[in-house]
Amino acid sequence: MKxxxxxxxxxxICHLGIAQKGQINIEQDQKINELIGLYKSPKEDSEYYRIQVGFGSSKKAQEIKSNVEIDFPQLASKTVFESPTYRVRVGRFKTKLEAERxxxxxxxxxxxxxxxxxxKSTK
Incomplete structure (x- = not known):
């Protein structure tokens, strides 16, 4: 009997274990991809010399960036958030000589x- x-x-128990089939759908907010992009962007520039022109709040950084784009249109400008401030950086220079000029x-x-x-890269 036992x-x-x-x-x-x-x-x-075996039937219940086998019977558990399902499908998983992951819905991811689009902002997560944007955050990943922000996280990657400073790392992509780590091989280049850059010039930091100024920093401050988001509004101040945008003002600085607008002025830099007018004053130096040949240099690509970028606003980077590094806690707790926004930093405005220009240029991507491979050599120190070019950067210093x-x-x-x-x-x-x-x-x-x-x-x-x-x-320094950590490869």
Missing amino acids: TRISIITFAI NFMEVRAKYPDAMLLKPK
Whole structure:
């Protein structure tokens, strides 16, 4: 009798284990992809020299960026958020010489500008 109950119980458990089939749908907010893009963007520029022109709140950074685009249209400008401020950076220079030449021009107009060295890669 105990053997039959054990066999029946085992058969029911096996049937329930096999019967659990389903489909999983993951709905992801689009903002997650945007955040991933923001996270990746500073890392993509880590091989280049850049010039940081200014920083501040989002509004102040946008004003600085607009002025930089007028003053130096040949240099690509970018606003980067690094907690707790937004930073405005221009240029992507492979060599230190090229970066320093442009830095001298930018610094004449924006005295608080800083030349940022590339980060060492961890490959």
